[in-house]
Amino acid sequence: MYKIGHIAKQLNVSTDTLRYYERQGLLQASVRSPAGYRLYDDSALEQMRFIVRAKAVGFSLRDIQELLTIKIDKHNHSCEEVKSLTLQKLTQTRQRIEELLKFERSLSVLAERCCGGEESADDCSILTALEDVDGSA
Amino acid sequence: MYKIGHIAKQLNVSTDTLRYYERQGLLQASVRSPAGYRLYDDSALEQMRFIVRAKAVGFSLRDIQELLTIKIDKHNHSCEEVKSLTLQKLTQTRQRIEELLKFERSLSVLAERCCGGEESADDCSILTALEDVDGSA
DNA sequence: CTTGACCTTGAACTCAACTCTAAGGTTTAT
């Protein structure tokens, strides 16, 4: 049985994060010591690893809650549910990427056109582009 | 002179947003009517357009504050400052895109490998991948 | 027996960019 600090070090998260996940219903300590310390067993450690990995591929804590619900009772859930969550997250991620790519393109056009010199910003092409109705950037 | 609702409709933002921007120091109403209504002139409208355009290329409100500080006193600021802000935002944007692309790749691998069928999730490849230490996704 | 490293709690705070609420005053149209 491991204390919270041990788990935290193993998985490179803070003890605060572990307590926060507990409040969010993601990971309960297996038992408490007589003094009230959280004690985690190997299966709790494994569950925390699952959470960390799910976060690493972009799932939110809310998504992870759903994944855990399924994982804990796999037999009564379908593969389809899991795939659906994954595809939904994939779609969201792609949408966000698209948005950021638009930002990226605009910003790089703005940056390219700007001399970036020490002279005053009176004729700065970036400011001009943001002022003009003709937003050709 | 325009009332807040007029500006809001013109620029497709809420009146709450305009009041919020005022609190943030981004856009002051030009004057107040006898009844205390905010009244904006064309230059305020132009400034709000600037803010909206800057947001549309990915600048945060904080960034925009800096841009406005420069814009309002161009003569005492250099082109370099503006370009620096832009490049910094570009770098941030690219980093975030990289991160999301990693998510995207992981998620699409997970989704591809999963049958997504109606059968139970007992052997779901997505769950298995997130459980296994061998995170080959 | 005390020092330092650990652990406990609840509650408040952070960031960003709004959004909403309550309780009221003003303007415009009919």
Next chain:
DNA sequence: ATAAACCTTAGAGTTGAGTTCAAGGTCAAG
């Protein structure tokens, strides 16, 4: 004259994922 459509304020709430704080209890080493 009255209803609809505006406008005002201060302040609280939202989302997500934590972090920080205060005040205290516990455990191992020297």
